[in-house]
Amino acid sequence: MNNRVVITGLGVVSPNGTGIQEFYSAIRNGKSGVQSDEALKALNFQCQVSAKPEYDNAKLKEILPAGLYIKLENEAMKYACLAGHEAWLDSGLPFTPKDEDPDWDTGIVFGVGALAMDEFIGGKFEILQSGNPRKIGSRVVEQTMNSGAVTYLNKMIGFGNIATANSSACATGSEAVIMGYERIKTGKAKRMLCGSTESQGVFIWSGFEALRIICSDSNEHPEKASRPLSANPGGFVPGTGSGALVLESLESAIERGAKIYGEIVAGDLVNGGQRNGGSITANSPAATRRVMHSTMAEAGITGEDVDLICGHLTSTIGDVREIEAWSESLNKAGKHFPRINTLKSMIGHCLGGSGSIEMVAATLQLYHQFAHPNINIDNLHPEITEKIDPECINYTELDMPINYLMKASLGFGDVNSCIVLKKWDANE
Numbered sequence: 192m193n194n195r196v197v198i199t200g201l202g203v204v205s206p207n208g209t210g211i212q213e214f215y216s217a218i219r220n221g222k223s224g225v226q227s228d229e230a231l232k233a234l235n236f237q238c239q240v241s242a243k244p245e246y247d248n249a250k251l252k253e254i255l256p257a258g259l260y261i262k263l264e265n266e267a268m269k270y271a272c273l274a275g276h277e278a279w280l281d282s283g284l285p286f287t288p289k290d291e292d293p294d295w296d297t298g299i300v301f302g303v304g305a306l307a308m309d310e311f312i313g314g315k316f317e318i319l320q321s322g323n324p325r326k327i328g329s330r331v332v333e334q335t336m337n338s339g340a341v342t343y344l345n346k347m348i349g350f351g352n353i354a355t356a357n358s359s360a361c362a363t364g365s366e367a368v369i370m371g372y373e374r375i376k377t378g379k380a381k382r383m384l385c386g387s388t389e390s391q392g393v394f395i396w397s398g399f400e401a402l403r404i405i406c407s408d409s410n411e412h413p414e415k416a417s418r419p420l421s422a423n424p425g426g427f428v429p430g431t432g433s434g435a436l437v438l439e440s441l442e443s444a445i446e447r448g449a450k451i452y453g454e455i456v457a458g459d460l461v462n463g464g465q466r467n468g469g470s471i472t473a474n475s476p477a478a479t480r481r482v483m484h485s486t487m488a489e490a491g492i493t494g495e496d497v498d499l500i501c502g503h504l505t506s507t508i509g510d511v512r513e514i515e516a517w518s519e520s521l522n523k524a525g526k527h528f529p530r531i532n533t534l535k536s537m538i539g540h541c542l543g544g545s546g547s548i549e550m551v552a553a554t555l556q557l558y559h560q561f562a563h564p565n566i567n568i569d570n571l572h573p574e575i576t577e578k579i580d581p582e583c584i585n586y587t588e589l590d591m592p593i594n595y596l597m598k599a600s601l602g603f604g605d606v607n608s609c610i611v612l613k614k615w616d617a618n619e
Contacts, residue, residue, distance in 0.1 A: 192378035197444050197615060198452040200282025200437030202274040203551045206242035206430050206538040210277060215555050219588045221564040223414040224538045225428050234393055236400050237407035240416045242430030242539035243391050246273055259343055262330045264311035267390035270433035271301060271340035275384055278435035279348055283449055284382065287349025298352030298380045299341055300370045302363035302387040304543020307335035309390040340388055352380045360602030363387045364434060364546025365610055369458035371438045381443045386435035389544035396429040404507060405429055415567050419504040419533045420584060422570040427505045428539030434547030436554065451615045453557040457490035463605035473509065474601045476516055483520035483599065486609040492595055494521030497529045499562055501553040501598040504533035505540050511574045518578045528579040530591065536566045546600035553598045557612050562589045
């Protein structure tokens with residue numbers, strides 16, 4: 192089968208806005224979600240800024256069954272529940288009653304980077320080491336297993352199809368969307384809730400601090416810390432959050448009169464094998480180009496058709512390599528290069544949650560026909576301007592026609608992903 196796949200629901204918990212309306216306003220206006228972090232300062236981190244969402248606990252209590260809400264301490268799971276629930280409501284799809292069979296045609300893929308590294312687990316170590324293992328609580332298992340968020344969302348909504356959690360570092364969110372897209376495309380499901388989540392905390396971020404790849408030069412001006420594409424990127428800002436998308440077969444969406452945000456026309460994953468310039472921490476240029484080529488080939492488009500690129504672009508030296516890959520893959524350079532932006536300038540790098548949050552942003556840009564601004568670029572990196580014209584990078588919001596949009600997410604382990612979105616046209 193070769194079903195067409197569309198996006199019919201969105202949900203988000205982001206450092207610069209929780210909920211679609213707040214998030215949409217934030218990305219249009221270039222609002223930063225990066226702030227000073229006293230916990231990092233107290234622990235003598237060189238990086239003392241981070242990007243964390245704010246959310247309403249009352250809302251969480253409202254949407255979760257009482258048995259799930261009590262003693263839910265894992266922030267990543269809270270984010271996922273809020274984002275997934277919002278996306279499902281936004282789609283207009285029903286919640287399966289508890290006394291009925293689950294929806295056999297609907298499934299969930301909701302990934303995570305490092306769920307068991309949440310801050311809440313730190314408090315359990317002292318209890319365990321004191322010789323009281325049974326006092327750590329019976330809820331620890333469900334809040335540390337990678338499928339914890341999937342389990343809670345499934346309890347809330349009632350999926351009968353595949354229910355799984357993927358984990359591919361910073362490509363996790365995009366990979367989840369691709370997995371859901373492929374399942375619907377091949378007829379194994381009609382609808383999928385896809386997304387990813389990541390929590391905050393010193394246990395997760397300390398490793399990146401040790402690698403010296405997170406920003407340490409903007410502690411006094413946190414809103415300026417994330418600077419993708421810049422001559423002095425400074426390293427990425429650690430962030431956290433969750434994004435969720437409801438994917439649906441076009442036939443199902445039309446049958447129930449759903450709002451359609453856009454169509455997914457291609458998605459692919461390529462691993463570079465950590466060869467030829469690729470490593471655990473760096474993506475192989477050949478693999479990055481390969482996934483961009485294969486995704487365009489599946490979509491049946493060329494670089495001429497691409498109107499907007501939503502890059503991975505992390506505020507590291509990897510930005511230069513990514514721009515080179517885009518330019519070579521699309522066979523576009525200088526003024527002929529498409530418009531390009533990166534959400535990380537506003538929300539830092541949300542690791543396992545980044546791909547899904549950025550997919551929500553990409554979908555909103557496609558649906559509302561605009562490109563959000565890139566912020567904090569004082570001077571473009573000279574090696575980037577050798578490849579593309581500075582005019583291709585907008586510093587303020589820009590209303591523009593977008594027919595095809597490409598989104599890339601790259602991850603540790605040389606994981607490379609790419610998705611092509613197309614504007615929905617009911618007449619096609």
